[in-house]
Amino acid sequence: MLPSPIFQTDKGKLYKGDCLKNxxxxxxxxxxxxxxDPPFNLNKSYGSSVNDNLAEGKYLQWCYDWIDEGIRLLKPGGSFFLYNLPKWNIPLSNHIAKQLIFKNWIAIEIKFSLPIQGRLYPSHYSLLYYVKGKKPNTFNPPRVPLQICRHCGGEIKDYGGYKNKLNPKGINLSDVWSDIPPVRHKKYKNREANALSLKLMDRILDISTKEGDIVLDPFGGSGTTYIAAELKKRKWIGIELSTTDEIVNRFSNIAIEREYYDALQENKNVLFTKEALKLRKKNGKHNGKYNIEHQHEPTQEPLLDL
Ligand SMILES: C[S@@+](CC[C@H](N)C(=O)[O-])C[C@H]1O[C@@H](n2cnc3c(N)ncnc32)[C@H](O)[C@@H]1O
Known part of the structure; x- marks a missing residue:
């Protein structure tokens, strides 16, 4: 029997409890x-009901259990994403691959991490992307702006003589995402640690869903997935074992989130963001070779599909 949600909107329902029971x-x-985005078994404190320091085999078995449930719930053609440390996503990916079709291992660059003795400096989280069946129901990756130097506005990569052939709607999204900011700004920071960026969830939902689709995230935390789904007019189902107060508070201040969300929408599917254009102008960079006068108009045929 379905339990009663602790909070709901016209698009979503939040359940308080153990995802393996819900x-x-x-x-x-x-x-x-x-x-x-489960706990990474790093001995962090998520409240007394969560043990984030399990023996390796136990942690993996626990993950297999909710992964299998997630796969059962997914429609044919539905998309499955798992965000974790590379160390865990290697065995978890092998488990998922027995049931779903692999799409990507996406490296999400970590801006500030701590060195680990005897290892290379860890600079990415892993985001696994799988689909149930051969063909995704939705695959709609946004295009991203050219990467520019944040001081002078100059291009990081040299496009040589091809500048005028670049798609004015931006560059093809790759499987390395270096443009996801850590959630540091106090206005948007919802908890001490672990809150994901709204930009990350916006992108994942852009790629894999359309308006009215249903998104499930069994590890609510501060509710970034639910806020993104709500703002993007997707339906959502949320579960959180510890306190759900942060999620409920966040919904009561959703106007603040909407400001940032609106800015995100302006900065995709363009070759240069408005900020980038300002910075380039200030630093005397010329855009003449780029075919960007139409970048805010409906999609044109790509000339060079980078
Ligand atoms: C890494 S955080 C998720 C952060 C979230 N993505 C965000 O952006 O805020 C993991 C969350 O899972 C919750 N959790 C841990 N075990 C759980 C379980 N068995 N069922 C539901 N939630 C659980 C923890 O309390 C924690 O808030």
Missing amino acids: MPTLPSESIDCFFA
Whole structure:
């Protein structure tokens, strides 16, 4: 039997409890997108009900259990995302690959991390992307702006004689995402640690869902997935074992999130963001060779599909 949600909007429902108890109450093949950002077993404190320091085998088995539930809930053609450390996503990916079709291992660059003795400096999290069946129901990656120097506005990569052939709607999204900011700004910072950037969730939902689709995230935290889904007019199902107060508070201040969300929408599917154009102008960079006068107009045929 379905438990009662602790909070709901006209698009979503939040359940307080253990995802391994809540997910089995949902019907098979009922969701379009599954996203999970579980505890990484790093001995962090998530409240007394979460043990984030399990023996390796136990942690993996626990993950296999909710992964299998997530796969059961996914519609054919639905998308499955798992955000974790590379160390865990290697065995977890092998497990998922037995049931779903692999799309990408996406490296999300970490801006500020701590060195680990005897290892190379860790600079990325892993985001696994799988699809149930051969063809995704939705695959709609946004195009991204050219990377520029944040001081002078100059291009980081040299496009040589091809500048006028670049798609005015931006560059093809790759599987290395270096443009996801850590959530540091106090205005947007919702908890001490672990809150994901709204930009990350906006992108994942852009790629894999359309308006009205249903998104499930079994590890709510501060509710970034639910806020992104709400703002993007997707339906959502949330579960959180510890306190849900942060999520509920965040929804009561959703106007603040909307400001940032609106800015995100302006900065995709263009070759240069408005900020970039300002910076380039200030530093005397010429845009003459770029075919950008139409970049805010509906999609044109790409000339050079980079
Ligand atoms: C890494 S955080 C998720 C952060 C979230 N993505 C955000 O942007 O705020 C993981 C969350 O999972 C919750 N959690 C841990 N075990 C759980 C379980 N069995 N069922 C539901 N939630 C759980 C923790 O309390 C924690 O808030």
